[in-house]
Amino acid sequence: MDGLYSFAGAKRNRGTAMPSSIHDYIEDRAGEFDALALDIWENPEKSYEEKRSSAIHRERLEASGFTIAEFPEMAYSFMAEKGNGRPVIAIMGEYDALPGMSQTCSATQEARVPGAAGHACGHNLLGMGALAAAEALAVALAMARLPGTVRYYGCPAEEGLGRIPLVKAGRFDDADAALTWHPADVNTPHRYTTSANIAMVFRFTGRASHAGMAPHAGRSALDGVQILNIGLEFLREHVERGTLIHYIISDGGARPNIVPEHAATTLYLRAPTADALRRVTARVLKVARGAAIMTETRVAREITHGKCDFIPNDAIHDRMAAVMGGMPLPKPTPAELDFARALAATVPRRDREATLAPIGAPLALLRCVVHGEVGDFGAGCRIGGSL
Ligand SMILES: [Zn+2]
Incomplete structure (x- = not known):
């Protein structure tokens, strides 16, 4: 695993050679991932309607050497696979928007299209972040000459059924682990349970x-x-x-x-x-x-x-906390910090407390403009969960 994070034996030579770490792979392509995520933000599609958003992910993965299989169980669901043998690591991406939440890229409430859908909780980032992870992990396995298959599961309708029809159809049966993430205002493994x-x-x-x-x-x-x-x-x-x-x-x-x-x-x-x-x-x-x-x-x-309720996996979360803690976090630019300050100013302190306290996050984070480190908290906490 450590050999994966820093690609064993690879020499970094920006612009020509292969990246020397998962971090470098993603940094080198950050502009591409950002542009695709922004495109999905600007063209939000609600649950079960994610035709365009799904296609953007599929086409990118296909161009990166993944083999695509679409599933009949849910419209706009698919699997993209790269690598060989075990373990089979599933990374799940979701890309649905919420009705009535249309919003411009600004710190004030301002609909792009009044009454239209919008990416209120950042699934434009969820899908694309998961995609970046799948791409980088597949390259890392190949460069380290390790066996293993990386799969990206395009899962529509997180705000509804989510991936349940795919699970019921056995689409995850041969996966050894399934990982996902969600945009949030803290960096932490998801140790808390959901209802x-x-x-x-x-x-x-x-x-x-x-x-x-x-x-x-x-x-x-x-x-x-x-x-x-x-x-x-x-x-x-x-x-x-x-x-x-x-x-x-x-x-x-x-x-x-x-x-x-x-x-x-x-x-x-x-x-x-x-x-x-x-x-x-x-x-x-x-x-x-x-x-x-x-x-x-x-x-x-x-x-x-x-x-069902989300049951944390301590072994995976321990490992994830260690890897997250060792990975350089993105450094926000002064303009990004100003934007974060403007956003934070629109949310009353008690509302920010109400989102941090249930997940066990220290309230000292209220003093931070952005959470600039990795915290490891939430064990034993329970939140309402999605739906
Ligand atoms: Zn969400």
Whole structure:
């Protein structure tokens, strides 16, 4: 591994010879990776729509000597592979944007296209950073004459299902390790766990009638939705610690004078573990059934997505902390520091605390404009997680 970080026996000669380390490989191409990441930032695509973003990653990897395979399980998912034999190291990249988060490259809130999608949590960097790592690792293995296969998995829809359909289809079965990362305001291995979560839609069906002429003839699907939601509010007090319940009324009927025939609640549930999530989900189903009985409506549940809790791998994280600690971090330019200061000034201190404290980061970091070193924290902490 150490021999990999500094390419064994390679002599550095900028401009002509091969790079002497993974760091040099990436530094030499930083402008190319930056340009592609910026292109994806300026052309954001939401989950399941990442046609262009996926193609940018695929084409770059193909040009770098990776063999591409596209997967039928998810649109715009693919695998790019280089090298031979074991171990098989998977590096996962994601490139979806969030709805309504369009933003210019500036320190003030300013939509590029009002109402359009935007890369709010930096998946334009996530996908491209993972790609840079895959490229550099493949070169490092070849130069060190070590066996091993590097794979980049293009994983659409991190904000939704993520890579679950690919996992279920066995696409990761022969991988020895799967690594990923996420842009953040700290540099640390991801030692903290995340909650398990499930997203469900409860669709109520009642009987439409004119709300003024014949209200007694109607059975309101919206009543079912509202009683479900009120039931969830009472349930909220009596769930296991760390359980979170979030919902919206995703269909509330068309007009007040029509008793709604259809209505729906979209619900996200989070719990510390998958088992705890199963327990609270069973209770939510009882609340939904109760709401249907009370309102003489029918209810159907659809599970749209869900994930188990993230379980840290200490062996990998110990190694990652050591390698990260030994790697020179990028030095921000004065202009970049000014930009970071301007950004930080827009976020109240309590909000910055609210993102640092749950991951176990020392609050002394609030004094830093950027986190200029590698911290190793977060063991035993749990955060809400994605979705
Ligand atoms: Zn994200």
